[in-house]
Amino acid sequence: MKIVSTVRCDDYSREKVAKSVAECIDLLGGLGKFVRKGDRILVKPNLLRASPIEKGVTTHPEIVFAISKLLQDHGCNVLIGDSPGGGTPYTERALRKSYHAAGLDAVAKELGVELNFSLEYKNIPSPNSRKIKRFNIITPALEADAIVNVAKMKTHLFTYITGATKNTFGVIPSMEKATFHSRLKQPDDFAEMLVDLNELIKPRLNILDAVMAMEGDGPNSGKMRKMGIIAGSDNYAALDVVESKLMSIDPKDVGVVKAAIKRKLLGDNFEDVKVVGEEIENLIAKDFKKPKTYIGPMPDQGMLWRALASMAKSYAMIPVIKKKECNGCKECYRICPQSAIAMRKDRPHIDYGKCIRCYCCHETCPNDAISLDWKFTGKLMKRLVK
Ligand code: SF4
Ligand code: SF4
Known part of the structure; x- marks a missing residue:
């Protein structure tokens, strides 16, 4: 036990x-x-x-x-x-x-x-x-x-x-x-x-x-x-x-x-x-807020669901730089494991083709300058699992 x-x-x-x-x-x-x-x-x-x-x-x-x-x-x-x-x-x-x-x-x-x-x-x-x-x-x-x-x-x-x-x-x-x-x-x-x-x-x-x-x-x-x-x-x-x-x-x-x-x-x-x-x-907090990257409970069966789950990148949230909050500290640029972030004119730019949606940049930004936004496919997926 x-x-x-x-x-x-x-x-x-x-x-x-x-x-x-x-x-x-x-x-x-x-x-x-x-x-x-x-x-x-x-x-x-x-x-x-x-x-x-x-x-x-x-x-x-x-x-x-x-x-x-x-x-x-x-x-x-x-x-x-x-x-x-x-x-x-x-x-x-x-x-x-x-x-x-x-x-x-x-x-x-x-x-x-x-x-x-x-x-x-x-x-x-x-x-x-x-x-x-x-x-x-x-x-x-x-x-x-x-x-x-x-x-x-x-x-x-x-x-x-x-x-x-x-x-x-x-x-x-x-x-x-x-x-x-x-x-x-x-x-x-x-x-x-x-x-x-x-x-x-x-x-x-x-x-x-x-x-x-x-x-x-x-x-x-x-x-x-x-x-x-x-x-x-x-x-x-x-x-x-x-x-x-x-x-x-x-x-x-x-x-x-x-x-x-x-x-x-x-x-x-x-x-x-x-x-x-x-x-x-x-002790349970019934209204505890989940992270917004969480789509919802995925049915654990069926080929369609398995295929959708394997395409997670196509519907996962994407990191977006909030220009006003960003001070160009480069922490996101340094941590990105895919080198998907380039600094241009002292500001980060994300290459979404390279981005793997690990959210390390969002996790590390000291200024809350990276939001996570749903793509159209993500919004659709959320509706499907409800
Ligand atoms: S970590 Fe945040 S504040 Fe620093 S450059 Fe990246 S987005 Fe801007
Ligand atoms: S989510 Fe991960 S891979 Fe994508 S830009 Fe941020 S750190 Fe790089």
């Missing part, structure tokens, strides 16, 4: 977060079940980009503080680290900026724990993978005795949700992340790769910051939504099942969950996932 604990937490006050995180872990059997005294632990938050705490793009520092303090009190050596999203270079300067924006430099200083500034990574074989057989992984993740994965509840325009499984993508060095979109253009293939990665690095414990979640067009441009929940599990996929349900999303529509079911890491109908703590029915 895969246990997922759910605990209420009204806000990010230190006292409430500490109590809820401790309760969440106790419900799973206590910290001693996952780590030992003297272990070197990488605490891995979501540091998508250097974004202010109040925008809710990154894991809240109080959650990182609470889990790091518990680990420290248990006698573990804590290192906080992440390689931010693909638009951020993996440099000491960029890391410093990301840690500062997310409030993690203050957390590290107060607790006397380390922040990772090593820029090294190693190429590691992953023989049991289904999709990707080798990964470049940052050394702090490889050298740690265990990884504690501290994810943020958010929607995602490409993978539908950002949860525990997606959060560990941060162990891949920053700029390399976008290259996976060129290699794995379909969301389901990308999801298979994420499960490969999680099976390789096996995070020991996963904690979900769902006190304030992001709904709509996450993981960067959505809206904050109060959920008042902290959840945890030693099973990343089971935690994503529960996260999806809390967001009123059918877990079977989520690529990483589908991939986990295919590999028998989860039962077909989640009969092996048990929620302890607060009743999940009391």
Whole structure:
């Protein structure tokens, strides 16, 4: 049985977060079940980009503080680290900026724990993978005795949700992340790769910051939504099942969950996932806003539907530059895995023939200057699935 604990937490006050995180872990059997005294632990938050705490793009520092303090009190050596999203270079300067924006430099200083500034990574074989057989992984993740994965509840325009499984993508060095979109253009293939990665690095414990979640067009441009929940599990996929349900999303529509079911890491109908703590029915946000790239539940049968699904690019939303908001910072140009964006007169232009609809540009734009618009075929498809 895969246990997922759910605990209420009204806000990010230190006292409430500490109590809820401790309760969440106790419900799973206590910290001693996952780590030992003297272990070197990488605490891995979501540091998508250097974004202010109040925008809710990154894991809240109080959650990182609470889990790091518990680990420290248990006698573990804590290192906080992440390689931010693909638009951020993996440099000491960029890391410093990301840690500062997310409030993690203050957390590290107060607790006397380390922040990772090593820029090294190693190429590691992953023989049991289904999709990707080798990964470049940052050394702090490889050298740690265990990884504690501290994810943020958010929607995602490409993978539908950002949860525990997606959060560990941060162990891949920053700029390399976008290259996976060129290699794995379909969301389901990308999801298979994420499960490969999680099976390789096996995070020991996963904690979900769902006190304030992001709904709509996450993981960067959505809206904050109060959920008042902290959840945890030693099973990343089971935690994503529960996260999806809390967001009123059918877990079977989520690529990483589908991939986990295919590999028998989860039962077909989640009969092996048990929620302890607060009743999940009391916590579900029935009107949680989905990302607008989501067409709707696609019927999983029939040749016509399969053919339509295989032509996703022809109806998927397209990124459009909002000229007034764009300041020409070039972040979209740098991250595009297809080199589909050219800078002309200091402004980006998208070649839609090359664009694979990965939405990395939208995810990385610091000025919300890229909208996503339906093409005629997309509008038609949306009507068909209703
Ligand atoms: S669209 Fe956004 S990321 Fe691209 S250059 Fe303009 S402001 Fe920068
Ligand atoms: S232009 Fe297209 S391919 Fe390039 S980052 Fe944006 S969505 Fe992805």
